[in-house]
Each structure stands twice: as structure tokens, then as C-alpha cells.
Amino acid sequence: MTLQQESTLDAAENSLLVKVADLKVSFRKTGGQLLPVIDTASLTVHRDEAVGLVGESGSGKTMLCRALLGTLGRHAAVATAGSILCAGLNLVGAPEATWRRIRGREIGYVPQSSLAGLNPVLTIGTQLMESISCVRRMSGRELQREALELLDMVRIPRAKELLRERPHQLSGGMRQRVMIATALAQRPKLLVADEPTTALDVTTQREILTLLVKLRKELGMALILVSHDLAVIEEVCDSMVVMYAGLAVEAGPVELLTRSPRHPYTRALRVSRVDTAVRGKPLETITGEPAAVGAWPAGCRFAPRCALVQDSCRQGLQPQLRPMGRQQSACTFAERMEVQ
Numbered sequence: 207m208t209l210q211q212e213s214t215l216d217a218a219e220n221s222l223l224v225k226v227a228d229l230k231v232s233f234r235k236t237g238g239q240l241l242p243v244i245d246t247a248s249l250t251v252h253r254d255e256a257v258g259l260v261g262e263s264g265s266g267k268t269m270l271c272r273a274l275l276g277t278l279g280r281h282a283a284v285a286t287a288g289s290i291l292c293a294g295l296n297l298v299g300a301p302e303a304t305w306r307r308i309r310g311r312e313i314g315y316v317p318q319s320s321l322a323g324l325n326p327v328l329t330i331g332t333q334l335m336e337s338i339s340c341v342r343r344m345s346g347r348e349l350q351r352e353a354l355e356l357l358d359m360v361r362i363p364r365a366k367e368l369l370r371e372r373p374h375q376l377s378g379g380m381r382q383r384v385m386i387a388t389a390l391a392q393r394p395k396l397l398v399a400d401e402p403t404t405a406l407d408v409t410t411q412r413e414i415l416t417l418l419v420k421l422r423k424e425l426g427m428a429l430i431l432v433s434h435d436l437a438v439i440e441e442v443c444d445s446m447v448v449m450y451a452g453l454a455v456e457a458g459p460v461e462l463l464t465r466s467p468r469h470p471y472t473r474a475l476r477v478s479r480v481d482t483a484v485r486g487k488p489l490e491t492i493t494g495e496p497a498a499v500g501a502w503p504a505g506c507r508f509a510p511r512c513a514l515v516q517d518s519c520r521q522g523l524q525p526q527l528r529p530m531g532r533q534q535s536a537c538t539f540a541e542r543m544e545v546q
């Protein structure tokens with residue numbers, strides 16, 4: 207290895223914020239049996255980087271976010287193998303006291319369906335100040351100043367009035383801004399936003415995405431953005447991880463995965479995009495349904511829906527992610543995929 211290659215490697219290691227490697231997550235069923243839901247996921251996030259997490263409904267995106275926040279236990283799930291490295295610690299199996307040092311401080315979270323996440327009977331001010339006071343001892347006046355600063359950060363006008371209002375008095379976009387402000391209360395190094403624009407109208411979706419991009423720059427923060435929408439990931443993210451049936455099937459820089467995907471599922475997601483559809487030409491769709499948790503087929507999980515399937519794909523073990531230049535693909539025949 208040349209000196210230049212070594213120093214590039216060192217720089218990448220030094221800027222590493224989170225590294226998830228070969229993570230497996232299972233639900234605990236009544237009776238104690240384990241039902242695998244993530245098998246296996248790997249992901250790295252560097253300082254200032256925006257990573258997109260994309261995949262069909264049920265592919266395990268939210269469970270992966272919960273694993274990153276150490277909240278699997280609240281959903282009767284457990285990480286059974288692999289590692290999550292953050293702040294010099296392996297968090298898999300870490301005690302709650304360790305997670306409290308990570309949650310909010312290292313990694314902030316805007317949960318999926320967060321629009322329903324605000325308490326309807328408490329004012330915005332009370333809820334925001336509660337999340338600040340969880341970690342910092344402050345006087346009432348200081349708490350209010352900090353809450354106003356957070357609302358200002360997420361571009362909420364008339365912030366003082368809003369502190370006295372209740373969630374039902376706010377539009378969906380404003381409530382989402384409040385949720386983002388709450389996640390930023392401890393100025394995390396990484397923000398995980400799980401489908402932050404779902405259930406918002408198109409204009410508000412754009413405003414929230416623009417806000418996330420600005421906050422990333424202003425706070426020097428990394429971002430994991432979960433979305434079904436490849437166009438959004440392409441616009442906002444530097445790299446992406448594609449999930450299918452509890453598995454990371456492709457990962458790498460956004461421009462490579464959109465231009466030259468090395469997994470048939472990524473390719474199928476790309477050609478079924480509504481935003482690039484040609485008028486008069488039928489929209490390509492991915493046939494069939496993703497395999498449900500607990501009913502994953504033998505061999506490659508994508509085989510029943512894959513346009514490039516071979517007989518051998520239906521046998522043996524699920525192919526795992528392997529490097530192909532700057533990309534990683536979990537397709538046995540990735541090399542045969544046409545580079546565009």
C-alpha cells in the first residue's frame with residue numbers, strides 16, 4: 207500500500223461515526239423463540255455524510271434505525287449478532303446506561319410517523335423543554351431560551367407563540383419541524399430521519415428536505431435518511447444502502463448505484479421510478495411481493511422476483527454483500543450486470 211493510500215485509509219477511519227457490521231436482529235415471540243427480521247445489515251456513516259436507506263415496505267429499515275438507537279427491546283426485538291460501533295464502543299448488547307450516552311447525543315432520531323409522536327395535551331414548549339432538561343440542568347428561563355433557539359434552528363416563525371400552543375394547532379409541516387428540533391436538542395453528530403416526509407403534501411415535503419440539507423451543513427451533522435423514494439435519496443445523499451427482506455443487498459456511492467446498479471433489485475427500483483417515467487410508455491414495476499419475515503425462501507431471497515434469476519440462485523445460502531470496486535452487492539451474478 208502506498209503512503210497516499212494509507213493516509214486516505216487513516217482519514218476514513220478517523221472520520222467514521224457509526225459502523226454497523228453483519229447485524230442480525232430477531233423478534234422474541236411469546237414462548238421465547240426468535241424470529242429473524244434483519245439478516246444481515248452493514249452500514250457505515252462518516253462525519254458530515256448523508257446516507258440513504260431505501261427499500262420496499264417491510265424490508266427492515268425501521269428495525270435497523272431502532273437497532274442504532276438501542277430501542278429494539280421496546281419492540282420485543284434483540285440484536286443477536288454483529289456489531290454497532292459508535293464513539294469507540296460496540297453497542298450490541300450494551301447496557302441501557304451506555305445507550306443513554308449515545309441516544310440523542312451521538313445519534314438523534316426523528317421516528318417514522320413522528321407526526322403522531324407529540325403528546326396532544328401538552329404544549330409544544332413543555333414537550334420541547336422536557337427533552338432538553340432530560341440531559342441538561344437549566345433554569346426555566348434558560349430552558350425557554352434554548353427551546354426558542356431550537357425552533358429558530360428549524361425555521362419556525364413566531365416561535366414564542368408556538369411554545370404555548372398544542373400539537374393540534376400546528377400544521378403537519380410545523381409538527382415535523384418540532385420533532386426535528388426535539389431530535390436536535392443535544393446537537394447529535396448523526397441524525398436518523400425515518401421517512402420524515404411521509405404524510406406531508408408535496409410542497410411541505412420539499413420544505414422539510416431542504417431544511418434537513420441546511421441543518422446538515424450548519425451543524426456539520428451526518429444524516430441517515432430513510433425513504434422509499436430513490437429521487438429523494440439521489441438528491442440529498444452521498445451514499446446509500448438498499449435493503450430487501452431484512453438484508454442489505456447493495457451499498458455504495460449514490461451516483462454509482464443510480465447509474466450502474468450491481469444488484470437486480472436496485473436496478474428494478476430504479477426503472478420503476480415514477481419521476482423518470484416516459485409519457486405513453488407503461489411504467490415498469492417489480493412483479494410479486496417481497497417475502498414476509500419468517501417465510502424467506504432458500505437461496506437468494508430476491509429470486510422469485512428477479513429478472514436475471516438462474517436455477518442456482520434458488521439453492522444454497524443467501525449471497526452476502528461483497529465488494530465490487532466502490533460498490534458492494536449481494537448478487538452472485540453482479541459482475542454480469544451491464545455497466546451503463
Ligand SMILES: Nc1ncnc2c1ncn2[C@@H]1O[C@H](COP(=O)(O)OP(=O)(O)OP(=O)(O)O)[C@@H](O)[C@H]1O
Binds near residue numbers: 264265281318
Ligand atoms: N412487533 C413486530 N412483531 C412482528 N413483526 C414485526 C413487528 N414490527 C415489525 N415487524 C415486521 O418486521 C419487518 C420489518 O419491519 P420494518 O418496520 O423495519 O420495515 P420498514 O422497511 O421500515 O417498512 P416501511 O417502509 O413500511 O416503514 C416487517 O415485515 C414487519 O411486518
Ligand code: SF4
Binds near residue numbers: 469471508512519538
Ligand atoms: S443471486 Fe440470482 S436471484 Fe439473486 S439477485 Fe442475483 S441473479 Fe437475482
Ligand SMILES: [Mg+2]
Binds near residue numbers: 268269
Ligand atoms: Mg419503516
